[in-house]
Amino acid sequence: MKTLYKNTISLYLIGVCCMLIFATSCKKEKEGQGAPSITRVRTLVRPGDTNVTPLDSTVTSGDVGVTYVIEGVNLKSTNKVEFNGASAYLNTALFSDNSIIVMIPTTATWINQTGKLTLTNSYGSTSFSFSIKQPAPVISDLSQFAGNPGDVITITGLRFDQVSSVKFGTTEARVVSSTSTELKVTVPTGALGAVSVTTPGGTGTGPYVSYDGVVVPILLPFGFRHLFYDDQITAGYDFNFGGADADVNNTEMVKRGNHSIKLTYTGSYAGYAVGSNTPVDLIDKTYVKFSIYGTTGTEGKVVKVALGDFDNRNVSVVLHAGKWTNYVVPIDRFQSASQPGKPTSVNWIGFQELSGNAPETIYLDDIGVY
Template structure:
């Protein structure tokens, strides 16, 4: 009996010791994991910023090797890809590489905090995306700043200006020396505006969203190009006309007849897109039309190099959101193109001739109402072919 009690005490002491060791190991493991989770600690360091994707890796490059004046041969070497970059672009993803980054609390570019993915955070890298609203340009600090639980690291890293964006220009056609206003975004630091290859004079002081230029001599029809520190952008729409149908008046040969189930004022001055007048057309029937006939020599599409028709329409009284007209060339109603009108403002339209039946000559122009209210009014200006 006595021996059994002694053995029980011994067993209890061993069990208590074993339990203590288990608890000690668990505590030690927790402390070790906590230290690992927080990295090694210490001041953060940024060593470089690199691209996430290697899609722009150079392909194998052929190098010409010259051993002496009489012997040369070619060899192909794999070019090593270096993903390190020295400047960033908006809406792109990068990896910040360094040391002691696991406890990152914030990342900023030029003072703007940006999002990062905590699930991808390691002691040596941070995955970030540079958002569209990030400040850029020479007036900025050009600093990447990472703040962790143990300090702050700063790194020289400018954000590059994006290319300019041209949203519109007005007027859509003008003579030499007249002013054209370009509207868009990211026009900061504009250095050049050109009509195709012909430079234009910039007048006044450009803003981030607007530039005014004088039309160079000799420009009939062209694209407009804007150059800034971010690059060069070409306008989607074309300036000018190769063949003009209506400006402030009709050229010789046009206007032998003018429409059906509608009335019109060919010298209207109420809503004018450019110049001194525009065509005011009042539909007196839900399917009435502004019809302009040509009574001279036909316009040869191929000889003139025409590919599209361009015009501007203002939605007047009776025109509501969703109101439409259809454009018809040469009476080809089987290839009519519907146009949605905008009430209270001019809208520019460019319609490829192939969508209108690919005419080889131009003899008639029609804008027909598609069930609009009666009466309803449209104003039409700057009709021509490009």
């Protein structure tokens, strides 16, 4: 009797366990079954932040490259998520039956968009109203970084769609033509300062350049507060030493206008400078600006740029072959232990060959301070 009783209890327990396992198995099998449905899209809580923040909120539009949470039902078996037709990368480890985490792909377009988020699994698909925000514009280059009123210059970059404003400093410019990556604008009277482009995505300024490829890129402003060389040496003089030959009326390779300086270093470490007969006050100036075109063999070579002192007030810049490169260097970087502090005035700006690379030819244009 005792044996029979124990066997009965054992069989009962085994049956209960089987029922629990079967029930759990059925629940797992049912997860993700059925057509998906979206109830909302929200942003993620900042990692490590235990407080409720504005980031954890319902949104109806989003930015490319940003991660969002899609909430709904039957989401665990999702095999495709599309934002305006662009497929997002799916990490199933971030899926549950009621939420999935995805990043809007950088290929998702905000131009002529459908405004639809589409989610698909093996049982069907669903769409949800969700638009892509236009990112802020980016300015990568200007065809010239100085000019006369009425000159038409080209601004290149990204996301110029639906441009509403272009400014030089605080002065509005007239847009002649526009595409997503290029603007042609007329230089306004009084153009001076950072160039900015405004679209529905925001406002972008630029371009930013690094004079040696190492320093953090610096905003390159438009215009000059004093020019040492434009199409000619401006009210001043020039000099050379150690085997430098300068043609100040060169027409072979010109950045802007009709002339540039063709500078040929026939001796290594030779130098050349353009100056002003009257010292130029630097108290209200911020940058030294100039353009250099490097010929074949100059890529990666170094030129020392000096403010009235080749030994103590100089900065080294890196050349690039086959193109005009615009340089901007903060004036307060022209100092040494022997000559500390930002220079308050300058008579000349010099360029010395520093790589021992002679013979070497470069072209100079638009030399001045801002």
